[in-house]
Amino acid sequence: MAAISPPAPRPPPPPSRATAPLDNPPPAWRRREGRAALVFLAPALLGFLTFFAWPTLRGLYLSLTDYDLLSAPEFSGLDNYRRLLHDDVFWNSLRVTLQYVLINITVQTVVAVLLAVLMHRLTKSVVIRGMVLLPYLISNVVVALLWYAMADYNLGIINGVLDWAGFDRVGFFGDEQWAIPTIALVNVWRHLGYTALLVFAGLQAINRDVYEAAAVDGAGEFRMFTRITLPLLRPVMALVLVVTLIGSWQIFDTVAVTTQGGPVDATRVVQYYIYDQAFQRFDFGYASAISVALFLILAVIAFVQLRLLRAGDSDQS
Template sequence: MTLTVRLPGPAATVSGRGQRWAEARAGSLLALPAAVYFLVFWVVPFAGAVWLSFTDYELAGVPAWTGLDNYRRLLGDPGFWNSARVTALYTVASVVPSIVLALAIAVPLSRPGRVNGVLRALVMIPAAMPLVATSMVWSAIFADEGLANTLIGLVGIGPRPWLTDERLALWALVIMTTWKHLGLFVIILTAGLQGLPSGVFEAAAIDGAGPVRIFARITLPLLRRTLLFVLVIAVIGAMQSFVPAFLLTKGGPAGATEVLPLYLWATGFGFERMGYASAIAMVLLVAMLALSLVQFGVLRGGDDG
């Protein structure tokens, strides 16, 4: 027995324009929940923060319009500039080694094989751990009698006050966040590497190119878009980093780890200067946007395959 399905012709039901209208209406209806969500939880708070940044609002009474006062205040605020400097250092120090290490691990792990599959799963474990739990684990590692001092003791270095020395504390946070995010970057880069066309590599090998040359001239250029994605999320993540500094050092010692989001939080919820905190948030946002645009400009144009 043969089952025949007859599809109705366009002319038999509605006109082309009518159908497009019906599809548009259905599409709009389907998109409505997401649009409402976006409006309520993104657009409205964002617009509110922009407006607050031009006001004096102390979590009581009505915000008073102050124009550009909050932005002017930023220029002369030593706390803001210290935090901006710490954030810049933290971003560079955590993003560069994270990506370099992730790439170094991803290249061998992207090759097929059961062992590599297991290793890829293992490397993801830190990324899957909650950041608060990770911070607690690392506070134990960096304690006086912790693993960090035990390890450096093996090579004859005396114990270090990792979290209470103003020259070490930021690097302690960098080590922790690198460990935490490495797995995610490895997986993304591994996926990118596995998607590259094998023919190009075979041709290069036939032409006598060595592994270093292949990596520099073929792998990296083809991986540009994946690298761009990893770089953008790494930079934004580092610039927004709050939890490690909040839990491990509270911004100390002597402001050495007071990253901008922590300063913003203290300004908003410690000093109750919501208007000023919003201005700091806007500056942070603009800085992140500018950096993302630069990254897009530099790395855009590659093709992963």
Template sequence: MRHRLRDPVTGLLFVLPVLVLFLIFRIFPSLAAAGMSLTNWNIGGEWDFIGADNYARLLDDAIFWTSLRVTLVYVAVYVPLTLIVSLGTALLLNQVVFLRGLFRGMLFLPYVTSFVLAGVIWRWIYEFDGLINGILGKAGLGPVAFLEQSSLVLPALAVVSAWKGFGYSMLILLAGLKAIPGSYLEAARVDGASAWQRFHRITLPLLKPALFFVLVIETISAFQTFDTVYVMTGGGPARATYTLIYGIYDHGFRSFDFGYAATWGMVLFALVLIVSLIQRRFLDRGNT
């Protein structure tokens, strides 16, 4: 019995510091937020237990439903865009032999750039006298109000976030491509398979674990987008970029209605969990 317990106990001791930090900074705050959502907690620390009143208030809140729609639309635009860019750049880097490290570092550089700095730069790019409208003006096209039109502002923010964050997913997918045995692709090439057939029949199925991981983390990242919205639009115009996470900030740190903000947070947690489970159900299939 002592020998059987020695390895698990030793392993537990090694992970104990990280486990303690995870409990302190992840699990306990989540449980505290769940409890806070059942109160009317205010900035003075005073609170009363009000049960499900905050959730009932949420259902009648038109701003919440607008925020939910905005968040879902943003996720639907950002996630496919980031996956396409990440996979495309990973496939290109996988073919590069000369100066591969340099190109990899250049493409990864936006990921380590501050979101605030990226937001400021891209706000200038999108402005009427910015880079994009300057190019459009030389082409004889009128200026486009990217950040002032409700129909354009979410795609514009999704482009900024995709540019900022695709580098990490690119490296994950590149590692997945490197793990594919070259003999498989070579055998398919000898058998006469085209580039598309090799990608569709060999590369894509074997890359499925990495793709599933990237899809999950990018979906979670999309639901938690805040910095870009805060810096570039502030939730506008006309709440066209008022995401759930921005609503949590608005209610918690502007109105100091912490109980109601925690309710928004629990809804966001449930939404991310449900979407992740759906992704696992339809995309994982037990093979990752």
């Protein structure tokens, strides 16, 4: 807080307002403004350099070292990356995460778009929008525990209902086949409202006249949805997909709280594997190399997506 106490530089009163507009201030004024900007920016800059920029560079460096936290990092060239190529657990973690992302994003996007369209067509109620958003405001940990209890093999209500309906009980978190789909759907439940709201905002930006014109031409709801809504929604969908996909690849909390990577390696997702290597085995160098790999994957996804979906321009002119 002490950072903002220096005397406020006062701009000299502009000589004559008519001849010296603010867009072209005299050099002395501009220097003062620059100095003020530096003071305003200083705390954020400190935070940015210390906790974003420097760690990014250091993470790259650590990935080239052998580092156990106790002694200084020892440069080891590309050893970590070579090891990565032959690490079955790493490749398995990529497969598992990919499976998670596919289920999570597909279900979430489809349902969120439908939900957003329903809300948009049926009601402007903020209460309804609020209710679907509620799970997003509850922490991952609480959400994970809640569903862990509900999906318990013996006592969970979900298995109780399955039993009652004549199906076999399912080990949602304990069965290798089921663990990833279960976690993916739990997180769909948490993020559905948030994603739907983003899409909803995109729908509101679409000009109503387009629909009116289509209605006059006799188009039904379904045609309007496929011919108008979806194409005009593309820029928003690009943004939503980039945000949710990148978030989805970083699944950690739910796994850490419920299955901890098990059964066997069925839910050992990439970020959990990084955590494993760094904090269970104290192999920080190797963990950093896996982080670099994850970072690259995310960068490629973002780049390709924005290109494919041409996020910048809308079809609505």
